[in-house]
Amino acid sequence: MTSKLIKPFMLMLLLTLSTQFFGLIKNVFIAKIFGVGAEVDAYNLANTYTISITNLAIPAIIVVLIPFLTKRGDSVAERAAINTYVSVLLLVIALAVGIGIGSLSWVLKNQHGLSESLTITLSIIMILSTAQVYRVLTAVLTAFRQVENDFLTAKIATLCGTILSSIYIIVAQSPSILLVSLFLTISFMLEATILLVRNRGFGFRIQFKWGNRIFRKLIQQTGPVVFNSIVSQVSLLLSITLASFIGQGYVATLGYANQILSIIQALILVNILTITYPSMSRIFAKTTAVGKELFIKYAIVTNMLVIPLVIGIAVIGDLFTALLFERGAFTAADTKQVTLFMTVLGIGLPGLVLRDFIYRIYFCLDDTKTPSRISVITIIVNVLLLLILTPIFNIYAVLFIPGFMNFVSAWFAYRLLEKRIGRIDARHKLVKQQLLVIFNASVMGVVLYYLKAYIHLSPILGFLLLVVTGIVVYGAMVLLTQRRFIQALKMKGANNDEESVDNELGSPLE
Template identity: 80%
Template sequence: MSSKLIKPFMLMFLLTISTQFFGLIKNIFIAKIFGVGTAVDAYNLANTYTVSITNLAIPAIIIVLIPFLTKRGSGVAEYAAINTYVSALLLGITVAVGISIGSVAVILQSQSDLSDTLTLTLSIIMILSVAQIYRVLTAVLTAFRQVENDFLTTKIATLCSTIFSGIYMVVAQDPSILLVSLSLTLSFVLEAAILLIKNRGFGFRIQFKWGNRIFHKLIRQTGPVVFNSIVFQISLLFSTTLASFLGQGYVATLGYANQILSIIQALVLVNILTLVYPSMSRIFAKKIAAGKELFIKYAIVTNMLVIPLIIGIAVIGDLFTALLFERGAFTANDTQQVTLFMTVLSVGLPGLVLRDFIYRVYFCLDDTKTPSKISVFTIIANFLLLLVLTPTFNIYAILFIPGIMNFVSAWFAYRLLEKRIGRIDIRHKLVKQQLLTLFNASVMGVVLYYLKAQFSFMPILTFLLLVVIGIAIYGILVFLTQRRFIQTLKTKGVNE
């Protein structure tokens, strides 16, 4: 990583660690009080359903709005286009939320024979739906901060929001899952308020200039993104709902597993993508060759951090899960189940890294259609495979198939990208470095597996010792086998 980005990345890393820490405290209390029971199933299902509303708009903000903001001029028409585009997104999400709340209210009033779990799920949906308006507003305000190279304000706002949402769980004597949901909604209101204060005098205003030609162009680019999001959300809702029918507690177990994996994604993938995407957009607009080099560099660096974490999860993930959650209603059996789910799900993360970086290249080229087409075909394949294989493999089909499809979609996207911009990795640096990373991480994993069987200390000491030893071993192996690549990061940085 170039020296210009190291300092903001480290600050973001520390803020993200703090956010994840306070988020984990909240989840630890949820696990202790509710375990993997129906309350957590209802909470996770409702969260999945309501977030699916927001995820129709947020990808458009990331994919369409940020590149436009990095290249915009100072004309009146461009400002009007931005204002209209953002206003349309907020209006659309508000209408969708209103329809969602109204539909749920009608169901609750007209159906008196609903199960307790379904009634609870629908009640939580009504509460969390309101939060989605503020999530979209936060995403818009975040985009304006990022194009100004202000990556820290948004992280601080997220940290404050996370602390606020966890206060209720920590101080409540007899917490209710409904009030947990309400505290989460209010936390998004707080996060949006902080960003609104920071963005005073800079950003957007509510304006509707429907005839603006630049706005029409943004809408044309947004169409494929929203369509892809709709298909993806249907697939996600299908998988989650399918898991709820396969057995009680599966949705909760998936939720805990994904909470831990989200730490890796937040610390590494999201932070790096957040930092480099505006730079990639500018560089690809100037010189394709320099953009290719930047893509290869950061895809390798990201997986150099992700792959050893995956190996670590497979070897000592049970210790981590037990330290976090195993108390109260959360049993040792729950620990083993969460760790198994987490390990299987993590296998797809390197493919996710590659796919997300490749898609960002398309977006830098103002091409939102190709990634959308690839995603649609991938999601359809995922859907069909789940229908065919779930009766035989049960919950394991839901765990394995999405990860496999990450690699498949990344491969197709890469091949199509090469047809458009020419050979990307002539020296096969991308493959070679990631194979080296996998080798180094595997050696580390073997050593940790052996030492884990030998250690008989208290669990937290065992875990910390294994983490320190793992970092040392992996660091030494990287120095011995990938030192030349690390040096190129320092000496051949792209002008960003």
């Protein structure tokens, strides 16, 4: 990562840590009060179903809108295209939400004999559906801030929303899962409001210019992204639904496991992608050669952080889960199950890192069709494998198959990309460094595994000692085996990547 990006990245890291902390506090109270019972199953199912609505639009904002904003001029036609594009996204989501709420209201009012669990699930879906319009609005406003190199406002807004959504469950004496959902919806409203205030005088306005040629081009690029999102959401919903049918508590357990893993994703992958994607888009527009180097560097650095965390979770994740959740209705058996789920799910994270960076290269090249085609194929295979193997391997098929498909889709995307832009990693630096990272993290894991058996301290002191030991061991291994890469990284980071491109081409960036 370049020196110019390190300061905002560290600030984003601090804000993300704060957000994840308050999110964890909220889930600690949910675990204490509700455990892994039917109410948490209903809450997680409803959350997954409603988020799937906005996940049709948000990828389009990331994939299509951000690259366009980084390259746009200030013509009337371009402004009209942006206004129309955003207005259409918001309108479509608002209509979908309105139809969904109306349909569920009719079902709850006219259908008798619904189980209590299903009634709670449908009620929570109605509450959370309203939040999805604000999620899309937040994503749009965040995109406008990011192309202006303002990466912090969105993080501050998210932190404020997370604090608000946590207040009720913390202070209420007899909390209701329905009110937990209501406060979550209000938190999305607050987040969007903060970004609206920050974007005053800059951004978009509601406008519909259907004949605008630039708008039509954006819609053409959006089509494959939305289709891919639909297929992806079907796969996700199938996984969560299969988990709900396999047994009560599995959806809740998946929710707690994903909450911990999402900390890794939010702190590392999401932040690095957020801060580097606009720059990658500009650089690939200038020269592919430098873009390839950036991809290799960013992918290696990201997995240098992700892989040791995944191995650390496998070894000492049970201590972390117990410290967070094991109290009240959340038992020691629940801790073991959450840790197991978390470990299996975590195996797929390095593949997710590689896939997301490779897909970003396609998006920088204004190609949304190829990633969509790859995703559709892998998701179809994913669904088939789930349907075939879940009756045999039970919940373990639901846990393992999606992570395995992350690696499969990353490999196919990489091979097809090389056919388009030429050899990406002629010296196999990516593979060699990834193997070194796995070796270094494995050494750390072995040390922690044996040390863990000899520690007889309080849970929190024992966990902290293991964490510090893990950091020291892994850091020492990195210095021993990857010193050259670190030195090369520092030398390249001394000059901003975009400035290097300017010097190479002899023209300043816009």
